Amino acid sequence: MAKVIVVTSGKGGVGKTTTSASFATGLANRGKKTAVIDFDIGLRNLDLILGCERRVVYDFVNVIQGDAKLSQALVRDKHSENLSILAASQTKDKEALKEEGVKQVLEDLKGMDFEYIICDSPAGIETGALMALRFADEALIVTNPEVSAVRDADRMLGIIEAKSLRAENGAERVKEHLVITRYAPKRADKGEMLSHTDVAELLSLPILGLIPESEQVLDCSNRGTPVILANGSPVALAFDDMVARYLGEERPLRFTEPESAPFWKRLFGG
Amino acid sequence: MKPRRAVEIKGSALPVLRVVVRDCEPESLGDEMTAAVGSAGPLLADALAVLDLRERTVDGARPSMIVTAARNAGVRLAAVLLGEGGMRADLAEADLPIIESPLVAERSVPEAPEAHPTTASEDPANPASAGTSPPAPLCVTQPVRSGQRLYAQGRDLLVLAPTSRGAELIADGSIYAFGLLRGRALAGASGDKTARILATRLDAELVAVAGVYRTLEASDIAELGGGAASVALAFDEEGGERLVLRPV
Numbered sequence: 449m450a451k452v453i454v455v456t457s458g459k460g461g462v463g464k465t466t467t468s469a470s471f472a473t474g475l476a477n478r479g480k481k482t483a484v485i486d487f488d489i490g491l492r493n494l495d496l497i498l499g500c501e502r503r504v505v506y507d508f509v510n511v512i513q514g515d516a517k518l519s520q521a522l523v524r525d526k527h528s529e530n531l532s533i534l535a536a537s538q539t540k541d542k543e544a545l546k547e548e549g550v551k552q553v554l555e556d557l558k559g560m561d562f563e564y565i566i567c568d569s570p571a572g573i574e575t576g577a578l579m580a581l582r583f584a585d586e587a588l589i590v591t592n593p594e595v596s597a598v599r600d601a602d603r604m605l606g607i608i609e610a611k612s613l614r615a616e617n618g619a620e621r622v623k624e625h626l627v628i629t630r631y632a633p634k635r636a637d638k639g640e641m642l643s644h645t646d647v648a649e650l651l652s653l654p655i656l657g658l659i660p661e662s663e664q665v666l667d668c669s670n671r672g673t674p675v676i677l678a679n680g681s682p683v684a685l686a687f688d689d690m691v692a693r694y695l696g697e698e699r700p701l702r703f704t705e706p707e708s709a710p711f712w713k714r715l716f717g718g
Numbered sequence: 719m720k721p722r723r724a725v726e727i728k729g730s731a732l733p734v735l736r737v738v739v740r741d742c743e744p745e746s747l748g749d750e751m752t753a754a755v756g757s758a759g760p761l762l763a764d765a766l767a768v769l770d771l772r773e774r775t776v777d778g779a780r781p782s783m784i785v786t787a788a789r790n791a792g793v794r795l796a797a798v799l800l801g802e803g804g805m806r807a808d809l810a811e812a813d814l815p816i817i818e819s820p821l822v823a824e825r826s827v828p829e830a831p832e833a834h835p836t837t838a839s840e841d842p843a844n845p846a847s848a849g850t851s852p853p854a855p856l857c858v859t860q861p862v863r864s865g866q867r868l869y870a871q872g873r874d875l876l877v878l879a880p881t882s883r884g885a886e887l888i889a890d891g892s893i894y895a896f897g898l899l900r901g902r903a904l905a906g907a908s909g910d911k912t913a914r915i916l917a918t919r920l921d922a923e924l925v926a927v928a929g930v931y932r933t934l935e936a937s938d939i940a941e942l943g944g945g946a947a948s949v950a951l952a953f954d955e956e957g958g959e960r961l962v963l964r965p966v
Contacts, residue, residue, distance in 0.1 A: 602884070603865045
């Protein structure tokens with residue numbers, strides 16, 4: 449049975465789209481047939497981060513409004529053949545996201561044997577965000593280690609528990625996972641940002657992914673490559689850990705401690 | 719999804735502040751009102767309030783004067799609460815709804831139901847015996863998130879999970895929080911002055927019992943040592959009430 453996973457945060461700019469792109473790519477590279485949908489109508493980004501913006505002909509709203517077939521609108525990812533992208537509309541209004549239409553698209557994707565359907569939510573708690581979480585089976589809550597992002601994440605968890613279809617039907621709860629991005633262990637150590645344990649405690653959720661702060665994220669976005677493919681970089685390793693944990697592997701958290709200076713630097717006080 | 723009706727009537731138990739005015743000389747009324755409103759700070763500025771005149775006896779300032787004084791002090795009044803013989807006519811020109819409601823009697827310790835061991839053991843679900851026992855508390859096992867509000871109507875609230883900043887726990891009875899309590903907690907929401915708040919880790923933003931509230935500063939929390947604490951009303955000889963926080 450296909451799983452619908454919403455990637456959401458409440459606050460903007462915390463790394464939802466970066467997380468969606470890398471998570472979806474990670475699943476696809478492990479042989480899972482995956483689709484990722486951009487719910488940020490009017491402000492689409494996901495296609496840029498996955499480097500497929502030139503190949504988007506039809507979008508999510510076109511499919512909902514019946515102007516195009518789902519198969520026409522799905523874009524095959526250039527990095528992984530198991531991954532398909534459904535881009536958001538850049539011109540339409542977010543009110544174009546009708547519940548019935550979203551439901552139909554998700555059903556059709558399930559009918560096409562997708563195993564994982566990732567819904568990349570816009571920021572805020574309005575239509576787009578509500579539609580992204582409406583049919584979710586699981587949720588990745590993305591937050592940064594600072595109080596306002598954590599409070600918004602907490603609010604978002606409450607909304608998932610009230611407004612998701614599972615909650616309304618009294619079905620099994622939406623399974624929630626915590627993803628902390630832009631983590632800088634050095635600053636957490638100094639008390640300049642919340643530590644990962646603080647965040648997990650504030651939100652009463654276990655950590656699925658702990659993604660270190662890195663310049664690489666921006667570089668990769670500019671090049672249209674999901675950062676999980678930046679071989680050997682700490683961010684890529686952290687996202688790979690996250691995907692592995694999601695699929696049931698036990699992996700200890702990494703990048704929780706500040707990097708110690710290289711040996712020669714310590715020796716010569718560089 | 720079912721189409722939602724455009725207009726619906728729903729019940730509610732919104733937290734509204736009460737401005738209680740007891741006997742007061744007309745001359746000092748304005749000053750007392752300003753002082754009370756000033757001490758309430760920003761809490762009152764954003765909130766609706768009802769004017770509670772039920773503890774007032776016939777002497778002193780008239781209801782219409784009190785309404786004017788409250789409005790002059792910047793209180794946004796939604797209604798006036800009057801007890802019996804509360805000079806309704808005097809408020810005819812105040813343009814405010816009047817709620818006639820007798821003072822809630824302080825809850826006495828409920829008498830223990832007569833023991834019927836035989837019936838109880840034979841038929842524990844006997845509705846007759848169930849009717850005499852107090853209602854079971856509303857029990858919450860999931861974290862209470864920012865923006866969520868729980869109301870245990872006519873009973874206690876039992877929270878077996880953390881409560882976040884920005885969440886609100888409301889109970890007509892007492893509140894028991896087994897876990898970190900960070901949001902707001904309002905016990906005795908319908909006026910039960912014997913209600914309490916107990917938390918295994920109290921770090922609330924605001925606590926209230928029977929409408930008497932108190933915001934908690936970092937120093938209050940530090941005094942409690944971040945551990946288990948109770949909040950209850952204490953009464954002095956003149957009938958004044960204040961909230962007492964105690965480590966448990």
